Amino acid sequence: MGILSQLNSPVIFLICGSIVLVVALMCVVFAVRAYRAGKAIGMDVTKMKRTIVASATFAVLPSVGILLGVIALSGSLGTPWPWLRLSVIGALHYETQVAEAAAEAVGISGLSASQMTAKAFSTIALLMSVCIIWGMVFSLFTCKRYTKKLGAGAASGGEKKKSALAGFGDIAMTAMFIGLVSAYLGSYLGGFVSGEGLFRFAGSWLPLAVALVGAGAMRLFLWARERFDAGWLDSFSIAGSMLIAMASAIFLGRLA
Amino acid sequence: MNEEKNRQIYEKYLEATHRLGRLSCAVTLLLLLGAPFVMGAYLGAMPDLGAFGKGFASIGLVYFVSCVAEYLIYVPMLGAGGSYLAFITGNLINMKIPCAVNARDIVGAKSGTAENEIISTLSIATSSLVTILVLALGVLLLIPLQPVLQSPALQPAFDNVVPALFGAMACKYYRHNGRIACPTLLLMAALFMLVPALTGSTSFMIIPSGAAAIGLAWLFYKRDAARA
Numbered sequence: 001m002g003i004l005s006q007l008n009s010p011v012i013f014l015i016c017g018s019i020v021l022v023v024a025l026m027c028v029v030f031a032v033r034a035y036r037a038g039k040a041i042g043m044d045v046t047k048m049k050r051t052i053v054a055s056a057t058f059a060v061l062p063s064v065g066i067l068l069g070v071i072a073l074s075g076s077l078g079t080p081w082p083w084l085r086l087s088v089i090g091a092l093h094y095e096t097q098v099a100e101a102a103a104e105a106v107g108i109s110g111l112s113a114s115q116m117t118a119k120a121f122s123t124i125a126l127l128m129s130v131c132i133i134w135g136m137v138f139s140l141f142t143c144k145r146y147t148k149k150l151g152a153g154a155a156s157g158g159e160k161k162k163s164a165l166a167g168f169g170d171i172a173m174t175a176m177f178i179g180l181v182s183a184y185l186g187s188y189l190g191g192f193v194s195g196e197g198l199f200r201f202a203g204s205w206l207p208l209a210v211a212l213v214g215a216g217a218m219r220l221f222l223w224a225r226e227r228f229d230a231g232w233l234d235s236f237s238i239a240g241s242m243l244i245a246m247a248s249a250i251f252l253g254r255l256a
Numbered sequence: 257m258n259e260e261k262n263r264q265i266y267e268k269y270l271e272a273t274h275r276l277g278r279l280s281c282a283v284t285l286l287l288l289l290g291a292p293f294v295m296g297a298y299l300g301a302m303p304d305l306g307a308f309g310k311g312f313a314s315i316g317l318v319y320f321v322s323c324v325a326e327y328l329i330y331v332p333m334l335g336a337g338g339s340y341l342a343f344i345t346g347n348l349i350n351m352k353i354p355c356a357v358n359a360r361d362i363v364g365a366k367s368g369t370a371e372n373e374i375i376s377t378l379s380i381a382t383s384s385l386v387t388i389l390v391l392a393l394g395v396l397l398l399i400p401l402q403p404v405l406q407s408p409a410l411q412p413a414f415d416n417v418v419p420a421l422f423g424a425m426a427c428k429y430y431r432h433n434g435r436i437a438c439p440t441l442l443l444m445a446a447l448f449m450l451v452p453a454l455t456g457s458t459s460f461m462i463i464p465s466g467a468a469a470i471g472l473a474w475l476f477y478k479r480d481a482a483r484a
Contacts, residue, residue: 011298019287023344024388026280030341031381033276037269038374041262047363047371051378054362055355059383062351063390065417070391071398081295083395087388089288089346098319105311106304119304122296126303127311129288134323135343139331140281144274147336150368168477173333173367175436175473177357178429179466180349182440184422186465187458190448195455206412207419214423222427234362238354238424245420246413253412 003116007078016084023088050234057239061246073099076113081125089132102127185211206249206256213252214245266370270336273377277340284344325463333357333367338376345384350418354425355383361428435476440469 006012031052038048066086073082073095085095102124108115188208195203221237224230296302326348331339334356342352359379365372430437444465448454454461 006299012295015291015294015298019284019291020388020392022287023284024385026284026344027341027381027384027388029276030273030280030337030377031385033269033273034337034374034377034381037266038371038378040265040269041370041374042258043371043374044363048374048378050362051359051375052382055359055379055382056386058355058358059351059386060390062347062417062421063387064394065350065414066347066387067391067394068414070394074398079395079398083391084291086347087345087391088284089344091347091350102311106307118296118299118301122292122299122301123303123307123311125292125295126289126308127316129292130308130312131316131319132323132346133285133288134320135327135348136281136285138323138327139340139343140278140285143277143331143336143339146331147339150332168474171473171477172470173357174429174433175469176329176333176466177353177425178433178437179440179469180353180462181422181426181429182437182444182469183458183461183465184418185426185441186444186446186448187455187461188419189445190452191455193445193449194452198452199449207416210416210419211423211426214420215427218424218427222431238358238421238428241424241427242417242420245423246416249412249416249420250409256412 003118003121004078004113006118007116007121008080012078012080016080019084020087054234057236061239061242069095076103076116077121077124081121085128089136090128091132095128098128098131099124204256206252209252209256210245210249213248214241217241217244262370266373270373273337273340277336280340280344322460325460329462329466334376334380335373337373338380341377341380341384345380345387347387350421351383351387352380354421355379436469436472439472440465443468 035048039045070079070082070086073085077099082095103120105127106120106123108117108120185208188211192203192205192208193199193201218237218241221233221241225233225237292303327343330342330348330353333353334342338356342348342356345352356376356379359375360367360372363371363375365375426437430441444461447461447464
């Protein structure tokens with residue numbers, strides 16, 4: 001039996017599928033508890049339903065992208081393991097990088113089915129698991145203290161400081177997100193301008209162009225939402241903008 | 257009276273969330289760390305711990321630092337329930353964080369409130385379930401779907417999921433925050449242009465970028481407060 005047949009065997013599917021199922025059940029439990037608690041403290045049920053609809057629609061497109069990651073990795077690691085990794089804990093960009101580096105560490109030149117062995121696979125799987133567990137480890141041991149400290153930090157220092165910090169909290173979160181987006185947009189700009197040598201303007205402009213199309217599409221959604229007072233558009237604006245931008249990449253990609 | 261009752265219910269919910277979250281993390285850790293050994297036993301080849309150590313020394317530390325930064329940054333955004341689930345289900349940067357922030361904005365929840373805690377948890381649980389469902393269906397249909405999804409014509413679209421996402425998000429967040437966004441974007445663009453090698457470490461550059469944006473936000477906040 002070839003290595004890929006072994007890695008795609010029903011037993012490996014069963015091992016990985018069981019873990020995915022356990023995590024899916026955790027999600028259901030967390031969601032039901034949150035919904036019930038929201039109702040119990042008098043939150044608007046419509047808001048919670050809008051959250052569920054918006055999050056579900058938002059998640060569809062990125063999920064298809066993640067599925068492509070499963071397909072990309074399935075050629076060398078079989079289907080069940082990448083399926084598990086990208087359903088639980090993993091991230092598309094991370095898994096590919098670590099799997100490649102792990103393959104080199106075990107002595108095969110990159111991820112390829114022709115060089116994969118059972119020992120190399122189990123070692124790569126372990127390395128992929130350990131490298132990214134820290135968020136969960138910190139959550140396990142410090143999340144309770146950390147979240148309490150965050151609450152206490154905002155509460156300490158009298159009413160004036162409390163209201164100042166509470167007022168700044170939302171601005172800080174928005175700023176953090178602006179920082180996150182700016183890092184990526186900056187990298188696309190930098191990649192285009194200096195990606196092929198300092199200020200040679202010969203790098204790929206495709207990510208930048210796709211981001212611009214995404215921004216333009218979002219602007220249209222926001223305009224339509226305000227112009228027609230269509231609040232329901234909020235649930236689809238991100239996914240819709242992404243879809244338009246991704247579709248544009250197919251055409252722009254031919255020019256790049 | 258009603259407010260006091262709600263506060264008690266919420267605190268009870270938070271306590272239980274921490275218990276459930278820690279239990280879920282412990283179970284997931286055990287399952288994920290055990291899986292390579294169980295699969296190794298089935299395949300008749302246990303992991304090579306020497307090669308594992310070598311690999312961990314070369315790339316493990318990098319991801320450790322990244323995980324610490326993500327943990328410190330995202331927990332205040334997501335609250336307790338959202339954080340436990342997000343760190344269990346992964347795909348933070350490309351899905352969970354934008355999804356939770358989007359949901360929070362749609363309903364107008366303020367950070368640090370009970371509403372934000374509930375909305376984040378609902379948002380992350382829902383998006384995780386959708387991903388699990390899409391991947392499960394995709395894996396089931398993998399063989400017939402593979403030629404379509406891997407067709408060269410569609411590859412540019414799927415290679416650009418992240419730029420498409422951040423372009424859309426930029427429009428939303430830059431629009432009313434130009435004085436924070438413009439200098440931060442200029443700073444990051446300049447850094448990436450002057451040191452092109454940084455493009456391989458974009459996720460680490462979120463830290464200085466976020467710090468710069470928060471620093472600017474604080475300066476404007478103080479100035480506006482002084483003028484008011």
